[in-house]
Amino acid sequence: MNTQLIEKVYEEVRRKIASGEIKPDNIEMAVNEIAKCENKDKNEVIEEKKVIEEGTFMQEPGLTEFVGTAIGDTIGLVIANIDSELHAAMGIDKKFHSIGIIGARTGAGPQIMAADEAVKATNTEIVSIELPRDTKGGAGHGSLIIFGAEDVSDARRAVEVTLKELNRTFGDVYGNDAGHIELQYSARASLAIEKAFGAPVGKSFGLIVGGPAAIGVMMADTAVKTANVEIVAYSSPAKGTSYSNEVILAITGDSGAVRQAVISAREVGKKLLNALGDVPTSSTVPYI
Amino acid sequence: MNTQLIEKVYEEVRRKIASGEIKPDNIEMAVNEIAKCENKDKNEVIEEKKVIEEGTFMQEPGLTEFVGTAIGDTIGLVIANIDSELHAAMGIDKKFHSIGIIGARTGAGPQIMAADEAVKATNTEIVSIELPRDTKGGAGHGSLIIFGAEDVSDARRAVEVTLKELNRTFGDVYGNDAGHIELQYSARASLAIEKAFGAPVGKSFGLIVGGPAAIGVMMADTAVKTANVEIVAYSSPAKGTSYSNEVILAITGDSGAVRQAVISAREVGKKLLNALGDVPTSSTVPYI
Amino acid sequence: MNTQLIEKVYEEVRRKIASGEIKPDNIEMAVNEIAKCENKDKNEVIEEKKVIEEGTFMQEPGLTEFVGTAIGDTIGLVIANIDSELHAAMGIDKKFHSIGIIGARTGAGPQIMAADEAVKATNTEIVSIELPRDTKGGAGHGSLIIFGAEDVSDARRAVEVTLKELNRTFGDVYGNDAGHIELQYSARASLAIEKAFGAPVGKSFGLIVGGPAAIGVMMADTAVKTANVEIVAYSSPAKGTSYSNEVILAITGDSGAVRQAVISAREVGKKLLNALGDVPTSSTVPYI
Numbered sequence: 001m002n003t004q005l006i007e008k009v010y011e012e013v014r015r016k017i018a019s020g021e022i023k024p025d026n027i028e029m030a031v032n033e034i035a036k037c038e039n040k041d042k043n044e045v046i047e048e049k050k051v052i053e054e055g056t057f058m059q060e061p062g063l064t065e066f067v068g069t070a071i072g073d074t075i076g077l078v079i080a081n082i083d084s085e086l087h088a089a090m091g092i093d094k095k096f097h098s099i100g101i102i103g104a105r106t107g108a109g110p111q112i113m114a115a116d117e118a119v120k121a122t123n124t125e126i127v128s129i130e131l132p133r134d135t136k137g138g139a140g141h142g143s144l145i146i147f148g149a150e151d152v153s154d155a156r157r158a159v160e161v162t163l164k165e166l167n168r169t170f171g172d173v174y175g176n177d178a179g180h181i182e183l184q185y186s187a188r189a190s191l192a193i194e195k196a197f198g199a200p201v202g203k204s205f206g207l208i209v210g211g212p213a214a215i216g217v218m219m220a221d222t223a224v225k226t227a228n229v230e231i232v233a234y235s236s237p238a239k240g241t242s243y244s245n246e247v248i249l250a251i252t253g254d255s256g257a258v259r260q261a262v263i264s265a266r267e268v269g270k271k272l273l274n275a276l277g278d279v280p281t282s283s284t285v286p287y288i
Numbered sequence: 289m290n291t292q293l294i295e296k297v298y299e300e301v302r303r304k305i306a307s308g309e310i311k312p313d314n315i316e317m318a319v320n321e322i323a324k325c326e327n328k329d330k331n332e333v334i335e336e337k338k339v340i341e342e343g344t345f346m347q348e349p350g351l352t353e354f355v356g357t358a359i360g361d362t363i364g365l366v367i368a369n370i371d372s373e374l375h376a377a378m379g380i381d382k383k384f385h386s387i388g389i390i391g392a393r394t395g396a397g398p399q400i401m402a403a404d405e406a407v408k409a410t411n412t413e414i415v416s417i418e419l420p421r422d423t424k425g426g427a428g429h430g431s432l433i434i435f436g437a438e439d440v441s442d443a444r445r446a447v448e449v450t451l452k453e454l455n456r457t458f459g460d461v462y463g464n465d466a467g468h469i470e471l472q473y474s475a476r477a478s479l480a481i482e483k484a485f486g487a488p489v490g491k492s493f494g495l496i497v498g499g500p501a502a503i504g505v506m507m508a509d510t511a512v513k514t515a516n517v518e519i520v521a522y523s524s525p526a527k528g529t530s531y532s533n534e535v536i537l538a539i540t541g542d543s544g545a546v547r548q549a550v551i552s553a554r555e556v557g558k559k560l561l562n563a564l565g566d567v568p569t570s571s572t573v574p575y576i
Numbered sequence: 577m578n579t580q581l582i583e584k585v586y587e588e589v590r591r592k593i594a595s596g597e598i599k600p601d602n603i604e605m606a607v608n609e610i611a612k613c614e615n616k617d618k619n620e621v622i623e624e625k626k627v628i629e630e631g632t633f634m635q636e637p638g639l640t641e642f643v644g645t646a647i648g649d650t651i652g653l654v655i656a657n658i659d660s661e662l663h664a665a666m667g668i669d670k671k672f673h674s675i676g677i678i679g680a681r682t683g684a685g686p687q688i689m690a691a692d693e694a695v696k697a698t699n700t701e702i703v704s705i706e707l708p709r710d711t712k713g714g715a716g717h718g719s720l721i722i723f724g725a726e727d728v729s730d731a732r733r734a735v736e737v738t739l740k741e742l743n744r745t746f747g748d749v750y751g752n753d754a755g756h757i758e759l760q761y762s763a764r765a766s767l768a769i770e771k772a773f774g775a776p777v778g779k780s781f782g783l784i785v786g787g788p789a790a791i792g793v794m795m796a797d798t799a800v801k802t803a804n805v806e807i808v809a810y811s812s813p814a815k816g817t818s819y820s821n822e823v824i825l826a827i828t829g830d831s832g833a834v835r836q837a838v839i840s841a842r843e844v845g846k847k848l849l850n851a852l853g854d855v856p857t858s859s860t861v862p863y864i
Binding site for chain 1: 709712713714715754755788789790791793794796797800801806807810812813814815817819820821822823825844847848850851852853
């Protein structure tokens with residue numbers, strides 16, 4: 001590719017960014033293409049030509065409140081001093097000037113588990129966990145989790161930890177066209193898990209989810225028969241969910257037993273989901 | 289197509305089945321393709337070459353609890369001895385050791401009507417009917433129906449009957465991109481219809497559903513004006529549904545009147561749904 | 577293409593229309609194809625051969641109750657004399673013999689704002705506003721709005737005005753694959769806005785919506801910090817919505833302040849939604 005041609009590519013890319021025609025993914029693709037042609041490092045291309053400058057601006061909204069995004073159309077935000085009138089309307093305790101916000105279209109379990117690690121690691125509290133009926137046409141929930149903090153740096157840190165953990169906590173979410181199953185395990189539950197499921201803090205925790213709900217019933221039965229665990233909560237489409245097409249079982253008990261129960265439920269869940277569609281695949285990399 | 293080529297096709301199909309890349313639909317397509325080339329019957333190809341053996345295995349999870357699948361991403365399961373702790377958490381009467389489970393992403397009416405035939409035909413009871421807000425991004429519900437039985441063979445039979453009936457009860461579900469309408473009719477309602485809609489057992493029953501809900505209002509008005517029927521239940525997005533975008537009218541009365549009301553509502557519903565999109569088509573074959 | 581062949585095409589098209597196999601889009605395609613072959617104008621072909629006659633009939637239901645359709649899979653209907661039994665089941669005040677019906681798969685805010693203009697312009701009342709969890713797999717609501725009138729012509733007029741206004745009220749609905757934001761503004765709220773949000777009639781009104789909900793929180797905080805406005809209602813996935821993945825803020829106050837608050841929220845919302853996906857685009861043309 002000669003220099004003139006490359007210049008043309010740059011120009012085209014810039015034009016498309018400006019008009020909003022091009023997606024951030026495509027910008028990166030374009031940059032990679034140029035880097036390959038010019039035999040340069042990708043970052044070099046970016047710096048030299050500032051091709052993705054505007055694209056970056058669009059991707060990173062340039063708001064101090066923006067923290068980042070993650071899998072599941074998850075967005076992380078922070079508000080240093082929430083407006084006092086809104087504070088009241090939201091029903092947030094007055095001691096929290098700062099809030100951290102995690103919101104997602106897809107996933108509630110993964111976000112709650114990730115937030116649980118965040119409250120362990122930071123000086124924050126869980127203000128609220130709300131579960132919209134979502135997953136973009138899937139069988140499950142989205143999520144809105146609010147952390148409260150007296151200091152904005154704590155709220156920001158909690159959001160950062162949550163976003164980072166999500167890659168792991170999506171590991172045992174398996175999906176196909178017919179539905180999804182989800183497994184979660186924590187050796188030591190903290191405040192987010194307690195808030196969401198009423199599970200005892202400091203003890204092992206397991207979460208077993210199957211959608212369509214019939215699969216969840218079977219997974220739940222398998223889990224409790226496999227090992228000596230205690231049921232913390234059982235939710236179904238009409239009780240405890242936001243009318244999602246899931247059965248959700250939360251368990252506690254001895255660490256080994258909980259893990260074993262979760263693993264057995266996973267095997268059954270994968271087989272049943274497969275009976276309805278393709279082989280279910282992990283959203284990231286299984287961690288349990 | 290020569291023999292070598294056919295062998296290659298088989299090999300490729302087997303590899304893709306094993307890796308989970310290929311869907312059951314595609315397996316069938318592949319088999320049909322081969323049958324055409326070899327000038328053989330499809331079943332002959334299957335038997336001879338065992339092409340879809342593994343595909344079948346994947347589709348049937350090899351669990352004794354698995355009964356089968358049907359239209360609407362419906363899965364049928366049975367648990368011979370449900371765990372006693374889970375039993376309590378689910379709120380199931382202790383007398384039922386065995387449960388049959390019907391779960392679906394798409395459809396509540398068809399599954400309830402099919403389950404109604406199942407309870408007529410077997411020694412089972414309806415333990416619960418729950419309606420998630422689902423249909424995979426559509427306007428309606430999914431379903432989770434649990435049969436209780438003292439004997440596992442009864443529970444299994446109920447699930448089998450339900451799965452088999454679904455092909456019929458989806459017959460008057462008509463959909464297009466804009467929504468769906470659904471009609472159901474039973475000359476003699478039994479326990480599933482009573483549980484779901486409060487309709488009197490032993491009498492004629494009609495169900496009229498339209499989504500978006502506005503279409504359902506119009507269908508409901510048409511139905512009750514057409515014939516002398518009695519309204520059993522009227523549900524709308526904020527009352528009686530799981531926030532689905534439907535109006536649902538349940539009617540009872542003289543058998544001929546109910547049927548006539550349902551048929552009139554169907555005609556109006558099809559026309560209105562067509563005003564928003566393509567010509568609505570039956571999911572299977574109309575039965576009313 | 578010779579005449580015989582063309583005749584065959586016509587015949588095939590007619591047959592497919594009759595059987596419901598062919599979609600209106602395809603009919604048009606077929607007509608265009610024929611027009612090209614015959615070197616004729618499209619309308620000429622339609623008129624001459626009446627190819628799409630039945631197709632057209634199917635699109636417009638030919639019912640006196642049908643008023644029209646609009647963006648968002650919105651349908652407008654009118655019932656001159658609603659059945660008295662249904663009247664009671666729906667819980668409608670007996671004084672309204674006639675009802676106007678607006679139903680949509682996508683959108684509640686736009687339909688409510690449009691209905692607000694309709695009640696201002698006609699002798700009707702708002703009987704009910706119900707919000708299904710819908711938007712066809714999106715993050716928000718659909719809607720079912722019922723106007724009551726003593727005279728059917730008033731009900732029809734209200735539906736007509738609503739359908740016509742929707743093009744405008746969808747103007748500040750911006751979406752991408754990750755979600756949507758919505759802004760609404762009225763210099764003078766009327767009865768639909770009062771019914772839906774409890775906002776004071778006759779005063780300026782602003783609506784700020786973000787989905788996923790986290791974006792709505794941030795938009796709400798921006799709005800109330802921008803100008804001196806009063807919060808009328810704050811809704812979130814678990815309170816005040818139908819489990820939609822939205823935060824919805826309704827504000828009132830001085831006209832300039834409300835407008836300014838809405839505009840600031842829009843800028844922040846667009847940036848944040850863009851952080852999750854493509855550049856959000858207006859559904860029609862922005863009006864605020």
